[in-house]
Amino acid sequence: MSLSEAHVTKPEIGLSPAARMALLGAVLVIIYTALISSADGITKLVAGGYAAPQMFVISGLLVAGLSVLADRHPRQKLGLRTTQPVPMALRCAATVVASFCFFNSFRLLPFADVFVFVGIMPILAGLMSGPILGEPVRRAAWVALAAGAVGVMCLFPGGLHSLTAGHFYAGAAAVAGTFSMVMARLIGRYESNALAQVFYPNLTLALVMAVALPFVWKPIGLADLGLIAAYAGLLFVARWLLVIALRMLAAFAVTPLLNLQFVWMVLIGWFGFGEIPAAGTYLGVAIVIGSGLYLLWDQATPSGQAAVRLKPAE
Numbered sequence: 001m002s003l004s005e006a007h008v009t010k011p012e013i014g015l016s017p018a019a020r021m022a023l024l025g026a027v028l029v030i031i032y033t034a035l036i037s038s039a040d041g042i043t044k045l046v047a048g049g050y051a052a053p054q055m056f057v058i059s060g061l062l063v064a065g066l067s068v069l070a071d072r073h074p075r076q077k078l079g080l081r082t083t084q085p086v087p088m089a090l091r092c093a094a095t096v097v098a099s100f101c102f103f104n105s106f107r108l109l110p111f112a113d114v115f116v117f118v119g120i121m122p123i124l125a126g127l128m129s130g131p132i133l134g135e136p137v138r139r140a141a142w143v144a145l146a147a148g149a150v151g152v153m154c155l156f157p158g159g160l161h162s163l164t165a166g167h168f169y170a171g172a173a174a175v176a177g178t179f180s181m182v183m184a185r186l187i188g189r190y191e192s193n194a195l196a197q198v199f200y201p202n203l204t205l206a207l208v209m210a211v212a213l214p215f216v217w218k219p220i221g222l223a224d225l226g227l228i229a230a231y232a233g234l235l236f237v238a239r240w241l242l243v244i245a246l247r248m249l250a251a252f253a254v255t256p257l258l259n260l261q262f263v264w265m266v267l268i269g270w271f272g273f274g275e276i277p278a279a280g281t282y283l284g285v286a287i288v289i290g291s292g293l294y295l296l297w298d299q300a301t302p303s304g305q306a307a308v309r310l311k312p313a314e
Contacts (some may be wrong), residue, residue: 025249032238032255063232064203065301082197090183101173103165105168108169117171150287154287194243
């Protein structure tokens, strides 16, 4: 065999296309967690002075407007039409419920308590993925999901006996938020226009909240208006990235990575609101992140890819 033949037949070393897609999806989710946690920090600041409709009418219209502007970019121009009206309507409804409930949970609870329920979202995604997406969680992945649940319980400061209305709001937000993400992945199987999935839910949120706006309106200062505008900008970019990531990773693999928000929120709660986490918080964060990395690895394996096959976007 000649040297040139040996060179030609030498096997390639590197990541498989499936692994590269999983890695890119993970990077997008990590960026999403930083952006959405910053937006949640603004929510906690604003929630003390204004009702949910006032914030979401302004921010929802801003995000919808940014979606229209982004669609005008020459490299985008896919339009905001959707070929999946029913899943999109379900996603819009779930987004409204999740946004309202998360707003009230942030108003009533410390960050660590709210994100206990964010940590439950991988379990919910696993339960929803089978009947809705045909993506049943593999047996090995349930181990990681269970470990993530244990980590979440480490973050609950007062035990289950301390449940309040704020915790029920957070629980409802977790269920609705998970369903919204599962719908996003379902829509992403049939169309590649991520902006439509940002535009319609936020426009719906603004229109629904506008019904209650006259009853809760308060004069708003320029500083607070600037905060809401910053929230809208962070939310726009974060949700756009998440929709793209949900086309690359299974829902049950994305949601554990969302628990990286714990890290950001511990830092924001500590430096922004003086909420110093207990030692159990750090243990819970380590367990939760470990379970998310395991699920990511599980999907990158050939058997994991065989269990979760995407239909190409039309």
